[in-house]
Amino acid sequence: xxxxxxxxxxxxxxxxxxxxxxxxxxxxxxxxxxxxxxxxxxxxxxxxxxxxxxxxxxxxxxxxxxxxxxxxxxxxxxxxxxxxxxxxxxxxxxxxxxxxxxxxxxxxxxxxxxxxxxxxxxxxxxxxxxxxxxxxxxxxxxxxxxxxxxxxxxxxxxxxxxxxxxxxxxxxxxxxxxxxxxxxxxxxxxxxxxxxxxxxxxxxxxxxxxxxxxxxxxxxxxxx
Amino acid sequence: xxxxxxxxxxxxxxxxxxxxxxxxxxxxxxxxxxxxxxxxxxxxxxxxxxxxxxxxxxxxxxxxxxxxxxxxxxxxxxxxxxxxxxxxxxxxxxxxxxxxxxxxxxxxxxxxxxxxxxxxxxxxxxxxxxxxxxxxxxxxxxxxxxxxxxxxxxxxxxxxxxxxxxxxxxxxxxxxxxxxxxxxxxxxxxxxxxxxxxxxxxxxxxxxxxxxxxxxxxxxxxxx
Amino acid sequence: xxxxxxxxxxxxxxxxxxxxxxxxxxxxxxxxxxxxxxxxxxxxxxxxxxxxxxxxxxxxxxxxxxxxxxxxxxxxxxxxxxxxxxxxxxxxxxxxxxxxxxxxxxxxxxxxxxxxxxxxxxxxxxxxxxxxxxxxxxxxxxxxxxxxxxxxxxxxxxxxxxxxxxxxxxxxxxxxxxxxxxxxxxxxxxxxxxxxxxxxxxxxxxxxxxxxxxxxxxxxxxxx
Amino acid sequence: xxxxxxxxxxxxxxxxxxxxxxxxxxxxxxxxxxxxxxxxxxxxxxxxxxxxxxxxxxxxxxxxxxxxxxxxxxxxxxxxxxxxxxxxxxxxxxxxxxxxxxxxxxxxxxxxxxxxxxxxxxxxxxxxxxxxxxxxxxxxxxxxxxxxxxxxxxxxxxxxxxxxxxxxxxxxxxxxxxxxxxxxxxxxxxxxxxxxxxxxxxxxxxxxxxxxxxxxxxxxxxxx
DNA sequence: TATGAATGAGACTTCATTCAT
DNA sequence: TATGAATGAAGTCTCATTCAT
Numbered sequence: 001x002x003x004x005x006x007x008x009x010x011x012x013x014x015x016x017x018x019x020x021x022x023x024x025x026x027x028x029x030x031x032x033x034x035x036x037x038x039x040x041x042x043x044x045x046x047x048x049x050x051x052x053x054x055x056x057x058x059x060x061x062x063x064x065x066x067x068x069x070x071x072x073x074x075x076x077x078x079x080x081x082x083x084x085x086x087x088x089x090x091x092x093x094x095x096x097x098x099x100x101x102x103x104x105x106x107x108x109x110x111x112x113x114x115x116x117x118x119x120x121x122x123x124x125x126x127x128x129x130x131x132x133x134x135x136x137x138x139x140x141x142x143x144x145x146x147x148x149x150x151x152x153x154x155x156x157x158x159x160x161x162x163x164x165x166x167x168x169x170x171x172x173x174x175x176x177x178x179x180x181x182x183x184x185x186x187x188x189x190x191x192x193x194x195x196x197x198x199x200x201x202x203x204x205x206x207x208x209x210x211x212x213x214x215x216x217x218x219x220x221x222x223x224x
Numbered sequence: 225x226x227x228x229x230x231x232x233x234x235x236x237x238x239x240x241x242x243x244x245x246x247x248x249x250x251x252x253x254x255x256x257x258x259x260x261x262x263x264x265x266x267x268x269x270x271x272x273x274x275x276x277x278x279x280x281x282x283x284x285x286x287x288x289x290x291x292x293x294x295x296x297x298x299x300x301x302x303x304x305x306x307x308x309x310x311x312x313x314x315x316x317x318x319x320x321x322x323x324x325x326x327x328x329x330x331x332x333x334x335x336x337x338x339x340x341x342x343x344x345x346x347x348x349x350x351x352x353x354x355x356x357x358x359x360x361x362x363x364x365x366x367x368x369x370x371x372x373x374x375x376x377x378x379x380x381x382x383x384x385x386x387x388x389x390x391x392x393x394x395x396x397x398x399x400x401x402x403x404x405x406x407x408x409x410x411x412x413x414x415x416x417x418x419x420x421x422x423x424x425x426x427x428x429x430x431x432x433x434x435x436x437x438x439x440x441x442x443x444x445x446x447x448x
Numbered sequence: 449x450x451x452x453x454x455x456x457x458x459x460x461x462x463x464x465x466x467x468x469x470x471x472x473x474x475x476x477x478x479x480x481x482x483x484x485x486x487x488x489x490x491x492x493x494x495x496x497x498x499x500x501x502x503x504x505x506x507x508x509x510x511x512x513x514x515x516x517x518x519x520x521x522x523x524x525x526x527x528x529x530x531x532x533x534x535x536x537x538x539x540x541x542x543x544x545x546x547x548x549x550x551x552x553x554x555x556x557x558x559x560x561x562x563x564x565x566x567x568x569x570x571x572x573x574x575x576x577x578x579x580x581x582x583x584x585x586x587x588x589x590x591x592x593x594x595x596x597x598x599x600x601x602x603x604x605x606x607x608x609x610x611x612x613x614x615x616x617x618x619x620x621x622x623x624x625x626x627x628x629x630x631x632x633x634x635x636x637x638x639x640x641x642x643x644x645x646x647x648x649x650x651x652x653x654x655x656x657x658x659x660x661x662x663x664x665x666x667x668x669x670x671x672x
Numbered sequence: 673x674x675x676x677x678x679x680x681x682x683x684x685x686x687x688x689x690x691x692x693x694x695x696x697x698x699x700x701x702x703x704x705x706x707x708x709x710x711x712x713x714x715x716x717x718x719x720x721x722x723x724x725x726x727x728x729x730x731x732x733x734x735x736x737x738x739x740x741x742x743x744x745x746x747x748x749x750x751x752x753x754x755x756x757x758x759x760x761x762x763x764x765x766x767x768x769x770x771x772x773x774x775x776x777x778x779x780x781x782x783x784x785x786x787x788x789x790x791x792x793x794x795x796x797x798x799x800x801x802x803x804x805x806x807x808x809x810x811x812x813x814x815x816x817x818x819x820x821x822x823x824x825x826x827x828x829x830x831x832x833x834x835x836x837x838x839x840x841x842x843x844x845x846x847x848x849x850x851x852x853x854x855x856x857x858x859x860x861x862x863x864x865x866x867x868x869x870x871x872x873x874x875x876x877x878x879x880x881x882x883x884x885x886x887x888x889x890x891x892x893x894x895x896x
Numbered sequence: 897t898a899t900g901a902a903t904g905a906g907a908c909t910t911c912a913t914t915c916a917t
Numbered sequence: 918t919a920t921g922a923a924t925g926a927a928g929t930c931t932c933a934t935t936c937a938t
């Protein structure tokens with residue numbers, strides 16, 4: 001009857017943190033198992049919460065999934081917007097900065113699992129796919145298109161198929177994120193993302209340069 | 225029209241064709257829903273077969289899934305091997321042929337859904353992921369590495385980070401496959417894969433060329 | 449194209465044997481697995497016949513089961529009747545002969561599995577249970593009751609609770625049959641049925657003897 | 673009576689009692705149908721619980737079955753041990769007490785269905801059969817063997833084939849249990865177990881008595 | 897708020913039975 | 918007759934969701 005272990009919690013869990021704790025746990029579990037195979041039991045356990053508690057914050061599994069996606073997207077959108085606002089130097093330097101940032105997000109955060117989840121579940125959750133398409137892909141494409149168009153207009157880049165080039169620029173970053181959540185466990189070593197980005201930028205510098213100009217016409221900086 | 229009960233047999237014997245019919249139907253359904261959300265009822269219905277019949281040919285859902293993956297991989301491996309055997313011209317032409325073939329497989333066959341399935345389910349089926357990694361990815365990487373190394377040795381390409389370059393070459397093709405099975409339904413128009421391949425090859429021609437050489441040093445051919 | 453293996457069968461399988469072959473196989477499988485857990489696939493395989501063939505001879509699983517029970521019962525009934533007809537000596541000798549015969553059936557034939565099947569499935573097949581009850585148990589009890597009554601009337605046995613004594617005589621034989629199909633595989637050695645019968649008869653000789661008479665008043669023969 | 677939707681809660685919390693309630697219901701259903709033919713739906717219904725609830729307490733049907741067997745065995749083991757501990761009088765009186773107790777368990781408790789279940793399913797659940805063999809049969813045999821050996825040593829019983837005699841003593845009790853769960857429903861009247869036990873003891877008293885001693889040398893008590 | 901026991905729809909899987917060959 | 922591919926009802930089991938506590 002002596003309350004020798006309940007009266008003084010070592011740390012107080014704040015109620016306002018609950019939703020984020022749950023979302024974080026859900027990102028882990030969804031990332032490991034995929035949406036359908038993930039059990040809410042596991043999410044609850046990893047969040048240190050009971051199963052019923054999940055339903056105090058999210059009406060069902062699908063909405064929790066959407067919250068996971070949104071919560072991982074919002075910071076990226078803000079990051080992109082900040083970068084867009086401050087982009088004033090040479091166009092290639094903007095590309096460098098963007099790819100560097102993407103690499104960092106992929107390597108350092110758990111958000112790298114989001115593309116895999118979207119790809120896997122787009123067929124089952126069309127509105128989620130649409131949300132991601134509108135809020136992430138279209139915005140990112142518009143941003144990159146603008147950078148490329150500016151570069152072409154300023155004579156920094158040769159004339160380009162802009163839509164295709166945007167995809168060509170993004171593809172290796174997407175692939176890196178997918179690789180990490182798919183095959184990295186099978187290989188001994190982790191994917192060397194910085195080296196990949198470096199090689200990618202090397203290639204891009206040569207590929208985008210106006211004809212007749214040497215590859216050294218770029219900024220010369222190296223990523224990361 | 226009066227013999228309404230004898231003219232249409234309830235089923236027909238198809239021992240030879242059934243497995244492939246089932247695997248085809250399963251590829252459709254798995255491709256649309258993912259492994260976990262796919263119902264065997266739907267697979268059976270699409271194969272024009274009853275649920276029980278699936279179990280005459282596959283011991284369970286997981287093995288059916290593996291058979292789907294395998295059946296879509298085998299032709300690709302054969303394709304790659306045929307291409308490897310006949311590769312004797314300029315190295316860049318080999319790249320062109322390879323990317324063209326990949327584009328065709330992605331556009332014309334249903335195998336384009338396989339990468340999405342592997343990515344989505346690698347966590348739940350590690351041995352399937354390993355199988356795919358060993359049999360497809362490693363082989364494809366080895367093949368591309370060989371082509372690049374040969375190009376460098378023959379002075380056709382500048383010195384390269386070969387591992388990274390392989391990934392950079394493959395990434396847009398993978399992205400195309402994923403795009404088609406993820407977002408294409410959301411956009412009005414289909415992804416213009418040939419244009420993407422063309423732009424990719426354009427870029428690669430410039431990016432891989434030895435320094436000091438103009439972009440016209442390539443073969444000049446256009447894909448597809 | 450040379451018919452070197454199909455034109456001259458080494459032995460011809462006669463059509464009229466089929467039903468019995470199937471019943472024999474079914475007794476094996478039912479005996480091992482019980483009725484519900486037995487698969488007709490296994491019965492067919494053990495009979496060297498296809499699954500469909502079973503249905504040429506038996507309308508369904510339940511009727512096959514009944515045929516199995518009947519086919520194992522008929523010889524026993526005949527045996528009992530033959531024994532009943534020739535019973536003329538001392539009453540205890542009739543008991544000895546009867547128990548000896550039961551022991552033989554249990555040890556030498558596969559019919560020992562029948563009691564187990566009846567016991568296990570009586571709840572699911574009441575009419576089968578009734579059939580067994582009427583045709584086997586009642587007859588056997590009547591036979592034994594008659595022997596005991598005769599013995600009492602002739603002063604060979606003391607006054608007895610005949611119904612109870614019948615059960616006491618039969619119980620060890622039933623137990624032996626059940627033991628063989630239940631626990632014998634778990635023990636190193638098989639149950640020594642002859643020894644059990646010998647001890648049983650020893651006991652019975654003493655237990656049935658009229659009071660005041662020594663145990664040596666019996667026939668002194670030993671079973672098996 | 674008008675508040676027809678709030679007065680009856682859909683379910684109540686019963687964490688403490690649920691397992692036993694389920695095991696009791698399962699004993700009923702398994703006893704009636706046998707393991708394979710028993711439906712978990714029926715078990716759940718009889719326990720007043722939903723199908724899913726079963727899986728909160730037992731991982732699958734097989735484990736539920738084992739729990740049923742175990743739960744019916746434990747009290748019997750304790751009973752036997754209690755009896756063994758207090759056995760100090762004449763050996764035959766111990767036998768009388770033992771058989772009386774067995775008769776009570778068979779008549780008054782539902783555990784009488786256990787032997788039938790074990791016999792029916794030993795082939796499908798060898799480890800369960802082994803468990804029963806080790807924990808029940810061997811112990812019971814050892815106990816009875818000890819009583820008999822003591823009786824022989826003390827001159828209360830004639831020299832005996834102990835192993836066989838143990839089986840001869842137990843057989844009628846086993847048969848009674850099986851009879852009750854097999855044929856009793858077919859007959860108008862229930863099996864008169866006490867009469868059977870009485871006759872059994874009568875016989876045993878005569879059969880075990882040392883030669884030259886009258887049957888009146890026993891304790892003279894009557895069972896139940 | 898928080899819990900977790902309880903629910904029940906829905907999925908996979910089995911297998912007795914049917915029937916085209 | 919004989920076969921065995923095909924069927925589909927029925928059962929076990931899972932897990933998102935509810936709700937008494």
